[in-house]
Amino acid sequence: MPKQKKKSKKQLEDELAKIAEEQLESEAQEKAEADEKEAARQEQEAKDLEERNAYREEEKGRLAEEQEIVTRMKGERKRSLDYEQSKLQDKIDWLKFISCTSRPNVAYESEITTYVTMVREERSDREDMETAIGKCKAAEEVVGDLLELYCKACEEGDLARQEWCLQYIRQIRELEIELIDGATAYLLLYIEKQEANTHSQVYLQWGNANDEMKVGFWGHLQSKGFRAKQIEHSKIQIGLDLPKSIALQSIGHCIGVRTCYTEFDSFQGKDPVQMSIGGMIRVDLLSIPPFSKKMKGWTVRQVPTPGQELLRLPYPNTEHTTASTAIALQPCKIDYKVPARIIVGKDPVVSWWDATTDTWSTDGISEITWEEESRKMSFSTARLASFAITQVRHIDLPYKHWNLRPCEEQVVELTIEAARYQLQFMISEEGLRLKGPQLPELMDVMFEKGHGEAGNLSGPSGRRPRVRSPATLLNELRECGLNLMPKDSDAEQLDGYTPKHHDTQARAYSDLSEIAAFYDIASSIHNKDLPHTKALVRIKENALQEVFDPLEPGCDSDYQAVIFMPNKCFFVQSLEGIRPCKETLMDGHATHASLYHCIEKQPTPGPNHAEQLQRLEVTSSNVRFVEAVRQTMQLMRLLSFV
Numbered sequence: 001m002p003k004q005k006k007k008s009k010k011q012l013e014d015e016l017a018k019i020a021e022e023q024l025e026s027e028a029q030e031k032a033e034a035d036e037k038e039a040a041r042q043e044q045e046a047k048d049l050e051e052r053n054a055y056r057e058e059e060k061g062r063l064a065e066e067q068e069i070v071t072r073m074k075g076e077r078k079r080s081l082d083y084e085q086s087k088l089q090d091k092i093d094w095l096k097f098i099s100c101t102s103r104p105n106v107a108y109e110s111e112i113t114t115y116v117t118m119v120r121e122e123r124s125d126r127e128d129m130e131t132a133i134g135k136c137k138a139a140e141e142v143v144g145d146l147l148e149l150y151c152k153a154c155e156e157g158d159l160a161r162q163e164w165c166l167q168y169i170r171q172i173r174e175l176e177i178e179l180i181d182g183a184t185a186y187l188l189l190y191i192e193k194q195e196a197n198t199h200s201q202v203y204l205q206w207g208n209a210n211d212e213m214k215v216g217f218w219g220h221l222q223s224k225g226f227r228a229k230q231i232e233h234s235k236i237q238i239g240l241d242l243p244k245s246i247a248l249q250s251i252g253h254c255i256g257v258r259t260c261y262t263e264f265d266s267f268q269g270k271d272p273v274q275m276s277i278g279g280m281i282r283v284d285l286l287s288i289p290p291f292s293k294k295m296k297g298w299t300v301r302q303v304p305t306p307g308q309e310l311l312r313l314p315y316p317n318t319e320h321t322t323a324s325t326a327i328a329l330q331p332c333k334i335d336y337k338v339p340a341r342i343i344v345g346k347d348p349v350v351s352w353w354d355a356t357t358d359t360w361s362t363d364g365i366s367e368i369t370w371e372e373e374s375r376k377m378s379f380s381t382a383r384l385a386s387f388a389i390t391q392v393r394h395i396d397l398p399y400k401h402w403n404l405r406p407c408e409e410q411v412v413e414l415t416i417e418a419a420r421y422q423l424q425f426m427i428s429e430e431g432l433r434l435k436g437p438q439l440p441e442l443m444d445v446m447f448e449k450g451h452g453e454a455g456n457l458s459g460p461s462g463r464r465p466r467v468r469s470p471a472t473l474l475n476e477l478r479e480c481g482l483n484l485m486p487k488d489s490d491a492e493q494l495d496g497y498t499p500k501h502h503d504t505q506a507r508a509y510s511d512l513s514e515i516a517a518f519y520d521i522a523s524s525i526h527n528k529d530l531p532h533t534k535a536l537v538r539i540k541e542n543a544l545q546e547v548f549d550p551l552e553p554g555c556d557s558d559y560q561a562v563i564f565m566p567n568k569c570f571f572v573q574s575l576e577g578i579r580p581c582k583e584t585l586m587d588g589h590a591t592h593a594s595l596y597h598c599i600e601k602q603p604t605p606g607p608n609h610a611e612q613l614q615r616l617e618v619t620s621s622n623v624r625f626v627e628a629v630r631q632t633m634q635l636m637r638l639l640s641f642v
Helices: 009-098 109-122 129-156 159-189 244-248 323-328 440-446 470-480 488-493 502-515 553-558 595-600 609-615 623-636
Strands: 201-206 213-220 229-233 238-242 254-262 274-288 293-295 298-300 332-337 349-354 359-361 365-371 376-381 386-392 401-408 411-417 422-428 431-436 519-523 535-541 560-565 568-572
Touching: 009 595, 009 623, 109 129, 109 159, 129 159, 129 201, 129 213, 129 470, 129 623, 159 213, 159 254, 159 274, 201 229, 213 229, 213 238, 238 254, 274 332, 274 349, 274 359, 274 470, 349 365, 349 376, 376 386, 411 623, 422 623, 431 440, 431 470, 431 623, 440 470, 470 623, 502 519, 502 535, 502 560, 502 568, 502 595, 502 623, 560 595, 568 595, 595 609
Parallel strands: none
Antiparallel strands: 201 213, 213 254, 229 238, 238 332, 254 274, 274 386, 293 298, 332 376, 349 359, 349 386, 365 376, 401 411, 401 519, 411 422, 422 431, 519 535, 535 560, 560 568
16 A cells, blocks of 8 residues: 655645634534524513413403402302301200200300309308219300300301310319319318228219219328228229328328319310320329317317318329338329220320320320220329320321212212221211211211101111211210311321411312212322412212212223312313323313302303303302301311321
């Protein structure tokens, strides 16, 4: 191969110059293309921005125009509701009037305060336990009236009124405990008049096993101490095993042990995480005052200092504990009967009330045993205090899924798959009733007491199904141990849950309640992942009241997803089987001020569209039903905890 001729210096320089020139031309061309693309991008962005601004202006105008219509429609709905409720209230007021009750009208604060003052002033220092318990039962009737007012405030979303009611409920129940304390002080002052056994011990009990309030007392009329003592108040089904260490820590005292059970919890609502169920049992170690003495025909009795009529002895006594007694400190064993309406889990927790932190504590509680057949709860405790079965407030949260289905004219069935149970409710203009689960504990919530024929709706022994206002029924379920009235604070205990915006929820519950009689409404798995200002549900027209399974994959496309926001709602392309949630508007649809407008202005209305819209109008004939659905959804917070 012939040897190539070496390029001259000039040839090399020319080649380099040519390469440099080509590179400059290429860079210039690339820059021109980039500038052209950037200009096109900026032009497109400006165009998109202009279109978005134009859409927002058009949307703003449309929503403002529709909002005027919505405001008028909601106003008419409220007027119809107020009129219908006023007729019901007139009937209730008349029934109360002809009952000639002497209870205060709890709607007026002055009557409540006057009642509390009169009960305190009329209390005698010589009031026995039976009289005190009778007054407590009368006070619970006033509490019942306040609870009715509280439930009404819950249904109306009036937080200030709710707190007002709870404040006076606590005051009256504190008064009840004061009455029991006063009667106990009188008992201790004249304890020598009570019949004692050969071991100088007094056994007393007031009430029966199923009473809402019952009291037991055991007293040892000698100060020299006693061996371990087993106390059985068989009439009220409360038992105590007192260790000898109680006597060792109360040297110099004649002691008594009072056990007071109430179906109510004096500290309800104070602990933000725990809630009590099945009432509260208070166990107090008391010092019996010095006995009276006979002197020259006179009976001399030491009168306690005012405010110290009832001297409680701490157990364990940390102030006077010696090394020997500290070592010998033993737990007390307590057992009591839990009411039949309380749902107790397989592994119940018993706690004592810690007044220093205003919370329930399990420190020192052991050997918890639950006997389901006899409904006896027993446990050992290292201290004497106020005890209750406790559970976390969010034990039945979150909801796995829920759906509403029309089943009769102005009657819908609500099914909720909660954390522990699947629950079915029936909602009608009369209110809310529980249909399932058919647990023995819930029979008195589901059916009226007594016997009688109730047609096709008859329950056990012909008992008639029980219908109450939504808040009343849900409050009763909470007392049974099923908390379906969550608060925002409960979301803090659940991983990944944030309460939906108040305005979003209010708009959704109000709009959905108006279509509930003719549409299936179901929860969506995507709802949890959306921002707190957005809530997603699925709806399906069901005018023929057929039964569909919203969880069936084959039915996914039959449901239409709708997103609610504080100021609007709209149909979207979301499907349950596709993640993430597709928030794109349905073809031909737009955002609207209400769900009614979304249905009214759909791009391809059916042949019976006008008739369909007419059915969705809220009138005096269906406003109570619509309101019952709205209240139920709001109280259960169905959009925040699913």
